[in-house]
Amino acid sequence: MSNFAIETVGLTYNFGSQTVVKDLSLQVPKGSIYGFLGPNGAGKTTTIKILLNLLQSPSDQVFIFGKEINANRIASLKRMGALVEQPAIYGHLTGKENLVNRCILLGIKKSKYTDMLNIVGLTDAANKKAAQYSLGMKQRLGIALALISDPELLLLDEPTNGLDPNGIIEIRNLMIDLTTKHGKTILVSSHLLAEIERTATHVGIINKGQLLFQGTINELQDLSKPSVKIETNNQEKAIATLVNAGAEIVQQNEQTISVTFKTKADMGNMNTLLVQNGITVFSIGKERKDLENLFLDITSKN
Numbered sequence: 560m561s562n563f564a565i566e567t568v569g570l571t572y573n574f575g576s577q578t579v580v581k582d583l584s585l586q587v588p589k590g591s592i593y594g595f596l597g598p599n600g601a602g603k604t605t606t607i608k609i610l611l612n613l614l615q616s617p618s619d620q621v622f623i624f625g626k627e628i629n630a631n632r633i634a635s636l637k638r639m640g641a642l643v644e645q646p647a648i649y650g651h652l653t654g655k656e657n658l659v660n661r662c663i664l665l666g667i668k669k670s671k672y673t674d675m676l677n678i679v680g681l682t683d684a685a686n687k688k689a690a691q692y693s694l695g696m697k698q699r700l701g702i703a704l705a706l707i708s709d710p711e712l713l714l715l716d717e718p719t720n721g722l723d724p725n726g727i728i729e730i731r732n733l734m735i736d737l738t739t740k741h742g743k744t745i746l747v748s749s750h751l752l753a754e755i756e757r758t759a760t761h762v763g764i765i766n767k768g769q770l771l772f773q774g775t776i777n778e779l780q781d782l783s784k785p786s787v788k789i790e791t792n793n794q795e796k797a798i799a800t801l802v803n804a805g806a807e808i809v810q811q812n813e814q815t816i817s818v819t820f821k822t823k824a825d826m827g828n829m830n831t832l833l834v835q836n837g838i839t840v841f842s843i844g845k846e847r848k849d850l851e852n853l854f855l856d857i858t859s860k861n
């Protein structure tokens with residue numbers, strides 16, 4: 560049995576003569592929150608549409624819970640819920656009515672709507688017209704609609720786009736609840752790493768249709784070279800002293816110097832060296848390149 564909720568194998572997709580997805584091999588583990596990242600136009604929405612069979616993939620390139628999608632279309636779609644682009648909501652109906660409508664359409668017990676409102680935190684707004692919902696509430700209602708048939712896998716295309724910080728936090732917490740309390744797997748796309756770095760367990764980064772990185776969020780963090788940030792009373796002299804001793808300066812400004820390091824002992828040695836040369840060290844500490852810069856590095860090199 561496959562451990563992956565989604566697996567693509569060398570997936571390639573063209574719009575006319577433009578290759579939009581190139582040799583893409585995604586592996587989304589069951590139970591993960593998989594952050595599908597890439598700049599605008601990278602091919603994220605196209606990939607999600609292929610995963611939902613809204614665009615047809617060549618055979619043997621897309622597998623949902625281990626089953627080839629074209630040969631198992633209905634069975635695969637039953638296991639997936641999705642929010643792609645704008646949620647399909649009727650503004651003149653209340654949140655409850657939108658959900659009840661969907662239940663009727665899918666032949667699901669109407670009472671299911673209460674669970675859905677509860678999961679997405681809209682119980683208090685159940686009888687309010689959806690047109691009066693905030694953008695974040697609309698997104699949550701969209702997720703409730705996607706969840707109503709109880710799919711194991713949710714595909715969310717930029718669900719935090721246009722939301723204010725509170726709305727982003729609500730979606731973030733909802734995704735964590737859905738995986739930890741309700742056993743779902745989520746693939747969530749974004750063009751901003753910062754929006755998903757705190758929730759994603761796994762990350763796939765694409766640019767121009769190609770996968771540039773795939774792994775756990777910790778593996779992504781390990782890629783950023785650790786460095787030591789030093790603040791002294793004489794930056795010029797400190798830089799000269801460190802460079803003389805063979806240190807690699809990665810960044811410098813009026814207040815601080817960042818130097819690569821391998822072990823804690825290196826940090827101690829740098830401190831001693833500076834003090835012995837008459838420099839006062841105000842602070843010295845390990846730092847990591849922030850993930851957003853790492854993301855920009857990865858996507859701009861290709």
Ligand SMILES: Nc1ncnc2c1ncn2[C@@H]1O[C@H](COP(=O)(O)OP(=O)(O)OP(=O)(O)O)[C@@H](O)[C@H]1O
Nearest residue numbers: 574577579597598599600601602603604605606750
């Ligand atoms: N229906 C279409 N016909 C032709 N080209 C398309 C079509 N849909 C998307 N494209 C092109 O495919 C490329 C990838 O677009 P896609 O929407 O998948 O990117 P994305 O990563 O989701 O970007 P964004 O974050 O801007 O939504 C773009 O160059 C886009 O212009």
